[in-house]
Amino acid sequence: MPLLELKNVTKTFGGIVAVKDVSYYIKQDEIIGLIGPNGAGKTTIFNLITGVYKATEGNITFQDRDITDANPVSIVKNGIARTFQNIRLFNKLSVIENIRTVLYREADYNLGNALIRSSKVTRIEKKLYDKSLEYLEVVGLIDYINNRADSLPYGLQRKLEIARALALDPKLLLLDEPAAGMNPDECIDLVELIMKIKRTYNLTIMLIEHHMDVVMELCPRIVVINFGQVLMEGSKLDVQNDPRVLRAYLGEEYANA
Amino acid sequence: MDYIYGVMAVICIEIVATVGLSVFTGFTGLFSLGHAAFMAIGAYTSAILTYFYHVPFVLALLLGMVMAGLVSLILGFPTLRAKLRGDYFAIATLGFGEAVRVILENLSITQGARGLPGIKHFTTLPVAFIFAVLVVWLTKNFIWSKFGRNAIAVREDSVAAEMAGIDLFKVRMLSLVYSAMCGGLAGGLFAHYLNFIQPVMFTSILSTQLTSAVVAGGMGSITGPVLAIALFIAVPEVLRVANMWRLVAYGLILVLIMVFRPSGIMGYHELSFEWISKIFKKNTRNKAGGKGI
Ligand SMILES: Nc1ncnc2c1ncn2[C@@H]1O[C@H](COP(=O)(O)OP(=O)(O)O)[C@@H](O)[C@H]1O
Ligand SMILES: [Mg+2]
Numbered sequence: 001m002p003l004l005e006l007k008n009v010t011k012t013f014g015g016i017v018a019v020k021d022v023s024y025y026i027k028q029d030e031i032i033g034l035i036g037p038n039g040a041g042k043t044t045i046f047n048l049i050t051g052v053y054k055a056t057e058g059n060i061t062f063q064d065r066d067i068t069d070a071n072p073v074s075i076v077k078n079g080i081a082r083t084f085q086n087i088r089l090f091n092k093l094s095v096i097e098n099i100r101t102v103l104y105r106e107a108d109y110n111l112g113n114a115l116i117r118s119s120k121v122t123r124i125e126k127k128l129y130d131k132s133l134e135y136l137e138v139v140g141l142i143d144y145i146n147n148r149a150d151s152l153p154y155g156l157q158r159k160l161e162i163a164r165a166l167a168l169d170p171k172l173l174l175l176d177e178p179a180a181g182m183n184p185d186e187c188i189d190l191v192e193l194i195m196k197i198k199r200t201y202n203l204t205i206m207l208i209e210h211h212m213d214v215v216m217e218l219c220p221r222i223v224v225i226n227f228g229q230v231l232m233e234g235s236k237l238d239v240q241n242d243p244r245v246l247r248a249y250l251g252e253e254y255a256n257a
Numbered sequence: 258m259d260y261i262y263g264v265m266a267v268i269c270i271e272i273v274a275t276v277g278l279s280v281f282t283g284f285t286g287l288f289s290l291g292h293a294a295f296m297a298i299g300a301y302t303s304a305i306l307t308y309f310y311h312v313p314f315v316l317a318l319l320l321g322m323v324m325a326g327l328v329s330l331i332l333g334f335p336t337l338r339a340k341l342r343g344d345y346f347a348i349a350t351l352g353f354g355e356a357v358r359v360i361l362e363n364l365s366i367t368q369g370a371r372g373l374p375g376i377k378h379f380t381t382l383p384v385a386f387i388f389a390v391l392v393v394w395l396t397k398n399f400i401w402s403k404f405g406r407n408a409i410a411v412r413e414d415s416v417a418a419e420m421a422g423i424d425l426f427k428v429r430m431l432s433l434v435y436s437a438m439c440g441g442l443a444g445g446l447f448a449h450y451l452n453f454i455q456p457v458m459f460t461s462i463l464s465t466q467l468t469s470a471v472v473a474g475g476m477g478s479i480t481g482p483v484l485a486i487a488l489f490i491a492v493p494e495v496l497r498v499a500n501m502w503r504l505v506a507y508g509l510i511l512v513l514i515m516v517f518r519p520s521g522i523m524g525y526h527e528l529s530f531e532w533i534s535k536i537f538k539k540n541t542r543n544k545a546g547g548k549g550i
Binding site: 050052072073076077081082084088089090091092093097100101102104105107109111114115116117121125164168 | 395398399401402403404406407409410413414416417418419420421422423424431477525
């Protein structure tokens with residue numbers, strides 16, 4: 001039984017068909033790659049899964065529950081977390097506050113307690129602070145906890161986004177181009193990090209990525225998207241050797257050559 | 258002496274409204290051009306209660322706050338639920354502010370445009386001061402709790418906040434109600450300071466003054482707006498400018514602040530000894546990486 005399944009999902013924006021009749025699935029504990037040229041519709045698929053957009057047609061099920069029309073907040077609660085292609089952090093908050101803000105869903109003090117800052121509030125705040133440290137430790141940001149999020153270098157901002165997603169305690173993690181803008185060394189580092197968090201938190205991961213070495217390293221199974229449609233789906237060997245994939249990426253001429 | 262006393266009392270009263278608005282505008286990131294309406298609602302509710310019904314002052318203040326809070330639900334429900342874009346929302350608040358004023362001008366219990374004279378003088382300077390300190394303290398606690406942090410997250414990136422499980426509507430609504438209740442309290446204090454209220458005291462000019470003070474003080478600071486509103490009231494007084502030049506003075510102060518400190522007097526910081534000593538150290542050493550809130 002798949003953890004998440006898309007069935008004939010279509011999304012149109014006015015006249016533009018961004019995603020067309022897409023069907024695929026991901027099983028528990030899998031890590032799959034979602035690849036395809038720019039503008040193929042990959043990010044839109046993430047937006048559909050997480051409820052940012054509503055599908056025009058088709059169904060999305062997560063753990064046997066229909067989440068096609070669910071709102072983002074309930075989807076997060078069900079156990080899907082994501083990172084963004086264009087980094088979206090809480091810029092003016094410190095690194096640790098970025099994490100603690102996410103953990104506040106566990107804070108069970110009420111407004112009255114908060115207004116007088118009762119001892120219950122300070123106790124819970126401290127507890128969540130310590131818990132935030134654990135996530136920052138995992139992604140290697142422990143030396144930056146008091147820095148403002150937007151003062152971090154690019155690569156570390158991506159790691160902070162991953163830490164924030166982890167703090168949501170997801171079952172399924174969607175990573176949208178986590179290696180974008182990284183050099184080869186940083187890519188190797190990132191691959192290790194993704195493998196580590198997958199093990200530590202028992203995650204199922206869907207990865208959009210243009211760095212093919214990262215995809216091939218991490219993803220035994222790959223779904224290729226082109227012009228909003230599933231071009232093919234298969235093992236990484238199948239995908240590597242399929243002329244259609246080369247054609248999608250490089251254009252007609254190259255594939256014929 | 259009476260004069261200085263009066264200016265200080267007005268500053269304390271407006272601090273209550275400004276600090277409340279800083280939660281909504283500074284920390285949650287939504288602009289309002291109608292918050293004077295909440296002051297009006299608080300002022301009229303509490304004044305009517307003490308004047309016609311002899312309700313004790315503090316209870317009347319509380320009921321004025323509750324009334325302002327309830328009315329803010331009426332404003333917030335359709336506008337915040339629809340997730341109106343920031344500029345549309347600001348225009349909605351402008352219309353709301355004018356609507357409240359027109360209603361007050363036409364009700365019989367408010368005695369219309371003539372206003373309510375003879376309200377008892379309960380708001381002395383110490384009373385105003387105590388309420389100002391209380392509201393600053395409560396607001397600081399609010400901001401440093403999950404409620405305030407969630408508001409900042411929504412201001413910083415509403416999409417990411419939603420993806421972090423934060424309900425945008427709830428967060429924005431709570432900030433609106435909080436700011437409206439502070440406005441209501443300030444209005445109640447104001448009515449019992451001046452002993453006379455009229456709908457024309459609560460126009461969009463007052464709303465603009467409050468919002469300007471938050472922006473000028475720093476969108477993400479409590480002490481910044483406190484300083485700014487004090488400046489906005491004291492500077493025209495000190496210069497003895499005629500009423501018609503006051504708006505010009507606010508405009509000028511605002512322009513100067515935006516030119517020299519675009520993120521407001523205090524930016525995202527709070528005024529504290531620690532912060533001041535850091536500023537001095539920064540000037541002697543060279544600046545290190547930016548610290549977050
Ligand atoms: N909100 C939107 N409004 C209009 N068009 C959109 C919107 N979001 C995405 N699109 C369009 O959908 C297509 C797919 O975009 P996207 O999913 O970002 O591609 P990818 O992530 O594969 O590079 C593009 O043509 C893009 O312009
Ligand atoms: Mg994309």
